Amino acid sequence: MLSKKTKYAIKALVSLGKMAGNPPVQISKIAEQEKIPKKFLEQILLDLRNAGYLYSKKGAGGGYSLNKDPKDIYLVQIMRITDGPIAMVPCASLNFYHKCEECKAEGTCGIRSVFVDVRDATLKILSETSISDIINREVDLIGEI
Amino acid sequence: MLSKKTKYAIKALVSLGKMAGNPPVQISKIAEQEKIPKKFLEQILLDLRNAGYLYSKKGAGGGYSLNKDPKDIYLVQIMRITDGPIAMVPCASLNFYHKCEECKAEGTCGIRSVFVDVRDATLKILSETSISDIINREVDLIGEI
DNA sequence: AAAATAGTCTATCATTTCTATATACATTAT
Protein backbone atom coordinates (compact mmCIF):
# COMPACT_ATOMS: atom_id res chain seq x y z
CA MET A 1 0.00 0.00 0.00
CA LEU A 2 1.03 3.56 -0.70
CA SER A 3 1.65 5.61 2.40
CA LYS A 4 -0.59 8.58 2.94
CA LYS A 5 2.51 10.69 2.52
CA THR A 6 2.89 9.51 -1.05
CA LYS A 7 -0.78 9.81 -1.82
CA TYR A 8 -0.81 13.34 -0.46
CA ALA A 9 2.32 14.18 -2.43
CA ILE A 10 0.77 13.04 -5.68
CA LYS A 11 -2.48 14.85 -4.93
CA ALA A 12 -0.65 18.06 -4.17
CA LEU A 13 1.40 17.82 -7.36
CA VAL A 14 -1.68 17.13 -9.45
CA SER A 15 -3.39 20.08 -7.81
CA LEU A 16 -0.41 22.31 -8.56
CA GLY A 17 -0.16 20.85 -12.04
CA LYS A 18 -3.65 22.05 -12.81
CA MET A 19 -2.57 25.55 -11.76
CA ALA A 20 0.63 25.53 -13.82
CA GLY A 21 1.45 29.09 -14.87
CA ASN A 22 -0.51 30.69 -12.03
CA PRO A 23 1.07 32.43 -9.04
CA PRO A 24 2.20 30.29 -6.09
CA VAL A 25 -0.47 28.52 -4.07
CA GLN A 26 -0.40 28.54 -0.27
CA ILE A 27 0.02 25.30 1.65
CA SER A 28 -3.16 25.99 3.55
CA LYS A 29 -5.11 26.28 0.34
CA ILE A 30 -3.85 22.97 -1.01
CA ALA A 31 -4.43 21.34 2.37
CA GLU A 32 -8.00 22.49 2.42
CA GLN A 33 -8.77 21.58 -1.18
CA GLU A 34 -7.25 18.14 -0.98
CA LYS A 35 -8.28 17.38 2.60
CA ILE A 36 -4.70 16.93 3.77
CA PRO A 37 -3.58 17.85 7.33
CA LYS A 38 -1.75 21.11 6.85
CA LYS A 39 1.28 20.44 9.02
CA PHE A 40 1.80 17.07 7.42
CA LEU A 41 1.54 18.62 3.98
CA GLU A 42 4.20 21.16 4.92
CA GLN A 43 6.72 18.39 5.43
CA ILE A 44 5.77 16.67 2.24
CA LEU A 45 6.01 19.78 0.12
CA LEU A 46 9.36 20.56 1.69
CA ASP A 47 10.67 17.16 0.63
CA LEU A 48 9.43 17.68 -2.90
CA ARG A 49 10.95 21.13 -2.95
CA ASN A 50 14.31 19.90 -1.71
CA ALA A 51 14.21 17.25 -4.39
CA GLY A 52 13.75 19.97 -6.98
CA TYR A 53 10.17 19.40 -8.01
CA LEU A 54 8.67 22.48 -6.42
CA TYR A 55 9.43 26.15 -6.31
CA SER A 56 8.60 27.96 -3.12
CA LYS A 57 8.36 31.54 -2.06
CA LYS A 58 8.17 32.80 1.49
CA GLY A 59 6.25 35.73 2.83
CA ALA A 60 3.03 37.37 1.85
CA GLY A 61 1.92 36.29 -1.59
CA GLY A 62 4.22 33.30 -1.30
CA GLY A 63 3.42 29.64 -1.68
CA TYR A 64 4.31 26.69 -3.86
CA SER A 65 4.32 26.04 -7.56
CA LEU A 66 5.75 23.35 -9.80
CA ASN A 67 9.40 23.78 -10.66
CA LYS A 68 9.11 21.51 -13.70
CA ASP A 69 6.68 20.91 -16.48
CA PRO A 70 3.99 18.49 -15.25
CA LYS A 71 4.94 16.32 -18.24
CA ASP A 72 8.37 15.85 -16.72
CA ILE A 73 7.36 14.74 -13.26
CA TYR A 74 6.91 10.98 -13.16
CA LEU A 75 5.14 9.01 -10.48
CA VAL A 76 8.13 6.78 -9.94
CA GLN A 77 10.25 9.79 -8.99
CA ILE A 78 7.77 11.02 -6.45
CA MET A 79 7.22 7.60 -4.95
CA ARG A 80 10.94 7.08 -4.49
CA ILE A 81 11.17 10.34 -2.60
CA THR A 82 8.26 9.73 -0.31
CA ASP A 83 8.05 5.95 0.06
CA GLY A 84 11.42 4.74 -1.08
CA PRO A 85 11.65 1.50 -3.01
CA ILE A 86 9.21 0.41 -5.70
CA ALA A 87 10.12 -3.27 -5.48
CA MET A 88 8.33 -5.52 -3.00
CA VAL A 89 11.51 -7.14 -1.73
CA PRO A 90 14.70 -5.23 -0.96
CA CYS A 91 16.82 -7.59 -3.04
CA ALA A 92 14.80 -6.67 -6.13
CA SER A 93 15.11 -2.93 -5.68
CA LEU A 94 17.10 -0.88 -8.17
CA ASN A 95 17.48 2.26 -6.07
CA PHE A 96 17.21 0.90 -2.54
CA TYR A 97 18.80 -2.49 -2.86
CA HIS A 98 19.84 -4.48 0.15
CA LYS A 99 20.15 -8.15 0.84
CA CYS A 100 17.36 -10.10 2.51
CA GLU A 101 18.67 -11.19 5.88
CA GLU A 102 17.44 -14.74 5.65
CA CYS A 103 18.57 -15.18 2.07
CA LYS A 104 21.06 -17.89 1.31
CA ALA A 105 21.57 -17.66 -2.44
CA GLU A 106 20.23 -14.49 -3.99
CA GLY A 107 21.47 -15.28 -7.45
CA THR A 108 19.36 -18.39 -7.68
CA CYS A 109 16.36 -17.26 -5.64
CA GLY A 110 13.11 -18.01 -7.42
CA ILE A 111 11.17 -15.63 -5.21
CA ARG A 112 13.46 -12.75 -6.05
CA SER A 113 13.18 -13.63 -9.71
CA VAL A 114 9.38 -13.30 -9.64
CA PHE A 115 9.52 -10.02 -7.77
CA VAL A 116 12.01 -8.62 -10.23
CA ASP A 117 9.37 -9.25 -12.88
CA VAL A 118 6.72 -7.58 -10.73
CA ARG A 119 9.02 -4.63 -10.19
CA ASP A 120 9.62 -4.27 -13.91
CA ALA A 121 5.92 -4.37 -14.70
CA THR A 122 5.18 -1.79 -12.02
CA LEU A 123 8.09 0.37 -13.02
CA LYS A 124 7.04 0.43 -16.62
CA ILE A 125 3.79 2.11 -15.69
CA LEU A 126 5.09 4.37 -12.98
CA SER A 127 8.00 5.62 -15.04
CA GLU A 128 5.79 6.38 -18.02
CA THR A 129 3.08 8.17 -16.10
CA SER A 130 3.54 11.86 -15.36
CA ILE A 131 1.54 14.36 -13.37
CA SER A 132 0.32 15.61 -16.71
CA ASP A 133 -0.88 12.12 -17.63
CA ILE A 134 -2.86 11.90 -14.43
CA ILE A 135 -4.55 15.18 -15.19
CA ASN A 136 -5.35 13.94 -18.70
CA ARG A 137 -6.79 10.74 -17.33
CA GLU A 138 -9.14 12.76 -15.18
CA VAL A 139 -10.25 14.79 -18.16
CA ASP A 140 -10.88 11.55 -20.07
CA LEU A 141 -12.78 10.00 -17.17
CA ILE A 142 -14.97 13.05 -16.80
CA GLY A 143 -15.62 12.95 -20.55
CA GLU A 144 -16.82 9.36 -20.29
CA ILE A 145 -19.65 10.21 -17.93
CA MET B 1 7.25 -4.04 0.50
CA LEU B 2 6.24 -7.56 1.33
CA SER B 3 5.92 -8.24 5.02
CA LYS B 4 8.27 -10.78 6.48
CA LYS B 5 5.21 -12.84 7.18
CA THR B 6 4.50 -13.16 3.48
CA LYS B 7 8.09 -13.77 2.57
CA TYR B 8 8.32 -16.50 5.19
CA ALA B 9 5.06 -18.01 3.98
CA ILE B 10 6.30 -18.23 0.43
CA LYS B 11 9.64 -19.65 1.53
CA ALA B 12 7.95 -22.30 3.62
CA LEU B 13 5.66 -23.28 0.78
CA VAL B 14 8.52 -23.50 -1.67
CA SER B 15 10.44 -25.59 0.81
CA LEU B 16 7.48 -27.93 1.25
CA GLY B 17 6.88 -27.92 -2.48
CA LYS B 18 10.32 -29.36 -3.04
CA MET B 19 9.44 -32.17 -0.63
CA ALA B 20 6.08 -32.93 -2.25
CA GLY B 21 5.28 -36.60 -1.78
CA ASN B 22 7.53 -37.01 1.26
CA PRO B 23 6.27 -37.44 4.83
CA PRO B 24 5.32 -34.31 6.82
CA VAL B 25 8.10 -31.90 7.76
CA GLN B 26 8.35 -30.44 11.27
CA ILE B 27 8.00 -26.71 11.82
CA SER B 28 11.34 -26.63 13.56
CA LYS B 29 13.03 -28.16 10.56
CA ILE B 30 11.57 -25.61 8.15
CA ALA B 31 12.38 -22.82 10.57
CA GLU B 32 15.98 -23.89 10.76
CA GLN B 33 16.42 -24.47 7.04
CA GLU B 34 14.83 -21.18 6.03
CA LYS B 35 16.13 -19.12 8.95
CA ILE B 36 12.65 -18.20 10.15
CA PRO B 37 11.86 -17.66 13.86
CA LYS B 38 10.07 -20.86 14.84
CA LYS B 39 7.22 -19.38 16.85
CA PHE B 40 6.49 -16.88 14.13
CA LEU B 41 6.50 -19.61 11.53
CA GLU B 42 3.99 -21.59 13.62
CA GLN B 43 1.45 -18.83 13.22
CA ILE B 44 2.08 -18.46 9.54
CA LEU B 45 1.74 -22.15 8.81
CA LEU B 46 -1.46 -22.24 10.84
CA ASP B 47 -2.93 -19.51 8.67
CA LEU B 48 -1.96 -21.37 5.54
CA ARG B 49 -3.39 -24.54 6.94
CA ASN B 50 -6.66 -22.90 7.90
CA ALA B 51 -6.86 -21.50 4.39
CA GLY B 52 -6.57 -25.02 3.04
CA TYR B 53 -3.09 -24.91 1.56
CA LEU B 54 -1.39 -27.16 4.08
CA TYR B 55 -2.02 -30.50 5.67
CA SER B 56 -0.86 -30.96 9.23
CA LYS B 57 -0.43 -33.88 11.53
CA LYS B 58 0.12 -33.72 15.27
CA GLY B 59 2.22 -35.98 17.44
CA ALA B 60 5.37 -37.92 16.84
CA GLY B 61 6.14 -38.18 13.16
CA GLY B 62 3.81 -35.28 12.51
CA GLY B 63 4.46 -32.03 10.71
CA TYR B 64 3.30 -30.13 7.66
CA SER B 65 2.97 -30.94 4.01
CA LEU B 66 1.26 -29.30 1.06
CA ASN B 67 -2.44 -29.99 0.75
CA LYS B 68 -2.48 -29.07 -2.94
CA ASP B 69 -0.33 -29.61 -5.95
CA PRO B 70 2.41 -26.94 -6.00
CA LYS B 71 1.16 -26.08 -9.49
CA ASP B 72 -2.15 -25.01 -7.98
CA ILE B 73 -0.86 -22.65 -5.30
CA TYR B 74 -0.50 -19.16 -6.71
CA LEU B 75 1.44 -16.31 -5.17
CA VAL B 76 -1.54 -14.03 -5.28
CA GLN B 77 -3.50 -16.40 -3.06
CA ILE B 78 -0.79 -16.57 -0.46
CA MET B 79 -0.20 -12.85 -0.47
CA ARG B 80 -3.87 -12.13 0.06
CA ILE B 81 -3.88 -14.40 3.09
CA THR B 82 -0.79 -12.98 4.71
CA ASP B 83 -0.62 -9.36 3.56
CA GLY B 84 -4.12 -8.62 2.32
CA PRO B 85 -4.58 -6.38 -0.70
CA ILE B 86 -2.39 -6.46 -3.80
CA ALA B 87 -3.33 -2.97 -4.94
CA MET B 88 -1.39 0.02 -3.70
CA VAL B 89 -4.46 2.08 -2.91
CA PRO B 90 -7.53 0.68 -1.18
CA CYS B 91 -9.86 2.09 -3.82
CA ALA B 92 -8.10 0.01 -6.48
CA SER B 93 -8.32 -3.27 -4.59
CA LEU B 94 -10.49 -6.09 -5.89
CA ASN B 95 -10.62 -8.16 -2.71
CA PHE B 96 -10.07 -5.53 -0.02
CA TYR B 97 -11.75 -2.50 -1.52
CA HIS B 98 -12.55 0.52 0.55
CA LYS B 99 -12.87 4.18 -0.22
CA CYS B 100 -9.96 6.55 0.31
CA GLU B 101 -10.99 8.89 3.10
CA GLU B 102 -9.83 12.07 1.42
CA CYS B 103 -11.26 11.12 -1.94
CA LYS B 104 -13.84 13.36 -3.49
CA ALA B 105 -14.66 11.70 -6.80
CA GLU B 106 -13.44 8.16 -7.09
CA GLY B 107 -14.98 7.57 -10.48
CA THR B 108 -12.94 10.31 -12.08
CA CYS B 109 -9.77 10.00 -10.01
CA GLY B 110 -6.69 9.92 -12.21
CA ILE B 111 -4.53 8.55 -9.42
CA ARG B 112 -6.85 5.62 -8.89
CA SER B 113 -6.90 5.00 -12.60
CA VAL B 114 -3.09 4.64 -12.73
CA PHE B 115 -3.03 2.36 -9.73
CA VAL B 116 -5.70 0.15 -11.21
CA ASP B 117 -3.32 -0.35 -14.12
CA VAL B 118 -0.47 -1.11 -11.73
CA ARG B 119 -2.66 -3.56 -9.89
CA ASP B 120 -3.58 -5.33 -13.11
CA ALA B 121 0.04 -5.62 -14.19
CA THR B 122 1.05 -6.97 -10.79
CA LEU B 123 -1.89 -9.30 -10.60
CA LYS B 124 -1.15 -10.76 -14.00
CA ILE B 125 2.20 -12.01 -12.76
CA LEU B 126 1.17 -13.02 -9.26
CA SER B 127 -1.88 -14.93 -10.42
CA GLU B 128 0.10 -16.81 -13.05
CA THR B 129 3.01 -17.76 -10.84
CA SER B 130 2.68 -20.85 -8.67
CA ILE B 131 4.92 -22.43 -6.06
CA SER B 132 5.86 -24.88 -8.75
CA ASP B 133 6.91 -22.04 -11.07
CA ILE B 134 9.16 -20.62 -8.37
CA ILE B 135 10.85 -23.97 -7.96
CA ASN B 136 11.31 -24.20 -11.71
CA ARG B 137 12.80 -20.73 -11.82
CA GLU B 138 15.35 -21.80 -9.26
CA VAL B 139 16.25 -24.84 -11.32
CA ASP B 140 16.64 -22.60 -14.36
CA LEU B 141 18.76 -20.07 -12.47
CA ILE B 142 21.05 -22.78 -11.14
CA GLY B 143 21.36 -24.12 -14.66
CA GLU B 144 22.50 -20.74 -15.92
CA ILE B 145 25.52 -20.65 -13.65
C1' DA C 1 -0.85 -46.11 30.71
C1' DA C 2 2.86 -42.99 30.54
C1' DA C 3 6.06 -40.31 28.18
C1' DA C 4 7.61 -37.98 24.37
C1' DT C 5 6.63 -35.56 20.15
C1' DA C 6 4.58 -32.10 17.56
C1' DG C 7 0.91 -29.06 16.14
C1' DT C 8 -2.94 -25.41 18.09
C1' DC C 9 -4.56 -21.41 20.09
C1' DT C 10 -4.51 -17.14 22.41
C1' DA C 11 -2.25 -13.56 24.64
C1' DT C 12 1.19 -10.35 25.02
C1' DC C 13 5.30 -7.70 24.29
C1' DA C 14 8.74 -5.02 21.82
C1' DT C 15 9.99 -2.49 17.96
C1' DT C 16 9.34 0.09 14.10
C1' DT C 17 6.89 2.91 11.04
C1' DC C 18 3.40 6.10 10.03
C1' DT C 19 0.68 10.02 10.77
C1' DA C 20 0.16 14.10 12.78
C1' DT C 21 1.17 18.11 15.60
C1' DA C 22 4.00 21.69 17.93
C1' DT C 23 7.33 25.16 18.26
C1' DA C 24 10.74 28.24 17.02
C1' DC C 25 12.86 30.45 13.12
C1' DA C 26 13.67 32.84 8.44
C1' DT C 27 12.12 35.52 4.62
C1' DT C 28 9.24 38.61 1.91
C1' DA C 29 5.64 42.03 0.81
C1' DT C 30 3.20 45.99 2.12
Place this chain on the structure above:
DNA sequence: ATAATGTATATAGAAATGATAGACTATTTT
Protein backbone atom coordinates in the same frame (compact mmCIF):
# COMPACT_ATOMS: atom_id res chain seq x y z
C1' DA D 1 7.21 47.24 11.59
C1' DT D 2 3.91 43.91 10.88
C1' DA D 3 1.64 40.30 8.86
C1' DA D 4 2.01 36.49 5.92
C1' DT D 5 4.15 32.45 4.61
C1' DG D 6 7.60 28.90 4.11
C1' DT D 7 11.68 26.19 6.85
C1' DA D 8 13.41 23.10 10.09
C1' DT D 9 13.53 20.09 13.79
C1' DA D 10 11.55 17.72 17.47
C1' DT D 11 8.22 14.99 19.45
C1' DA D 12 4.00 12.56 20.47
C1' DG D 13 0.43 9.24 19.53
C1' DA D 14 -1.30 5.44 16.96
C1' DA D 15 -1.01 1.50 14.26
C1' DA D 16 1.28 -2.28 12.23
C1' DT D 17 4.79 -5.62 12.37
C1' DG D 18 7.69 -9.01 14.15
C1' DA D 19 8.54 -12.07 17.63
C1' DT D 20 7.87 -14.75 21.96
C1' DA D 21 5.45 -17.32 25.75
C1' DG D 22 2.63 -20.70 27.76
C1' DA D 23 -0.95 -23.74 28.29
C1' DC D 24 -3.54 -27.10 25.57
C1' DT D 25 -4.59 -31.09 22.32
C1' DA D 26 -3.61 -35.04 19.49
C1' DT D 27 -0.63 -38.87 18.11
C1' DT D 28 2.90 -42.15 18.43
C1' DT D 29 6.08 -44.94 20.90
C1' DT D 30 7.43 -47.67 24.69
